[in-house]
Amino acid sequence: MRVGYSYLQRQFAQPDEILEQIRALVTTGQYTLGPAVEQFEQAFASFLGVRHAIGVANGTDALMLSLKALGIGQGDEVITAASTFVATVGAIQAAGARPVLVDVTPYFTLDPARIERAITPRTKAILPVHLTGDVADMEAIRELASCRGLAVVEDACQAIGATYHGQPAGGMGACGAFSLHPLKNLNVWGDGGVIVTNDAALNERLRLLRNHGLQGRNEIALLGYNSRLDTLQAIVGNWLMTHLPDINQRRIDNAAAYDVAFGAMAGDLALPPRRPGIRRVFHLYQVYARDRDALFEYLLAQGIEAKIHYPIPLPLQRGLAHLGYKRGDFPEAERQSTSLITVPVDQHLTSEERAYVVEMIRTFYGNR
Ligand SMILES: Cc1ncc(COP(=O)(O)O)c(C=O)c1O
Incomplete structure (x- = not known):
């Protein structure tokens, strides 16, 4: 798939x-x-x-x-x-x-x-x-x-x-x-x-x-x-x-299903904190992943177009060097750049595709 x-x-x-x-x-x-x-x-x-x-x-x-x-x-x-x-x-x-x-x-x-x-x-x-x-x-x-x-x-x-x-x-x-x-x-x-x-x-x-x-x-x-x-x-x-409410709801539903599946994989994956009182519309679905880079390569090889947002922390980008920041200035942003993975969550993702993403992630960690 x-x-x-x-x-x-x-x-x-x-x-x-x-x-x-x-x-x-x-x-x-x-x-x-x-x-x-x-x-x-x-x-x-x-x-x-x-x-x-x-x-x-x-x-x-x-x-x-x-x-x-x-x-x-x-x-x-x-x-x-x-x-x-x-x-x-x-x-x-x-x-x-x-x-x-x-x-x-x-x-x-x-x-x-x-x-x-x-x-x-x-x-x-x-x-x-x-x-x-x-x-x-x-x-x-x-x-x-x-x-x-x-x-x-x-x-x-x-x-x-x-x-x-x-x-x-x-x-x-x-x-x-x-x-x-x-x-x-x-x-x-x-x-x-x-x-x-x-x-x-x-x-x-x-x-x-x-x-x-x-x-x-x-x-x-x-x-x-x-x-x-x-x-x-x-x-x-x-x-x-006219389609926006439905677009957002489908993303929210996909994310809720991922949350249940990934929430059960503690040790390998960690969900970002979900604070009460906030309606997230999941422009992106990101999760913290052990062995993130290897998981990323594995998913690509299985036909899942995962992404990394963002592999180079923004303050360390060459084009921002004039702002004078250095490694260690933003520990949380740096941690995220090495541990977050993004998986498709869009409104057109089918439940079969979503299940395949979950299954491939489970397989990846099961084989380690
Ligand atoms: C967080 C954030 N700020 C600003 C922008 C800029 O938007 P645009 O690409 O429409 O200029 C984007 C998107 O590209 C964004 O994701």
Whole structure:
């Protein structure tokens, strides 16, 4: 059996409904912003239960523009997680600020207990990442931020639909950033991103920033960027919004089945802590594995496209050398890079495929 990582061909096996709407758009000639983007923004905001959603070009821009809208830039520092996709750190730098990394918890998110000592007089914001679709400890993070007068910007790129004691991931800070990249839970046919906020002034500023600062056709209110959500992608997004609850639920169900199977393999596998009150949407399913590298090779040889997120800890990457971190600075992120394995959990994974993944992992450890 082959268990692939990408499910995109399955997801878009019947694209006619979307193509029909794209065909209709092409005849209108309205290729930037317009009703499809507005409809998507409204659906997104109402799905999350937030006041405003602003469609932008991608998740990286969603983070960068959020920081810009908050007036964060040159000379400022932004605290974020040492284990994340590189875009989080890239967006902070693109805004002109200095990324300051803090180690993570065993459930992959910014560790609140380690934030305080990273705060300096230049710190302007804390940027928790809801990695894998789990949610950072927002109560502690928000409390700390409010005591120290810092903004909170959430990287919810992997966490659409996740909740923290009933509150939506992305909807608890000043701004929340989402990615619509093809391998995200809500995924379009290329790149796309969304910023959400409950603040009317930020909403206005973000709408200006994403579109050259243009107010109407002829007035420039501020110097901005070209970072509009593509109208074609908004059409795909509108179609997907109706499927999103089901997409997330299927991932949650797959993860629950894995949790039962893997939970019974203590000694070989260890589940990340599952905190109560959190709805994880499993953009990724990761588990701690003994002999991780050998297991990874074995699964690939059995036709299971497992992954490693991330084999090189981000602070030790060559491209981040200017930040001055060294081995030993982030013990938890380093431990995760040698012990976590990712297995397919997507909404199209069949129960036979899931059972095969479990069986092959059992076989691997049984043979050792
Ligand atoms: C945690 C995280 N932050 C930011 C991004 C950036 O999103 P995008 O690829 O849409 O720019 C991604 C995804 O790629 C991500 O996983």
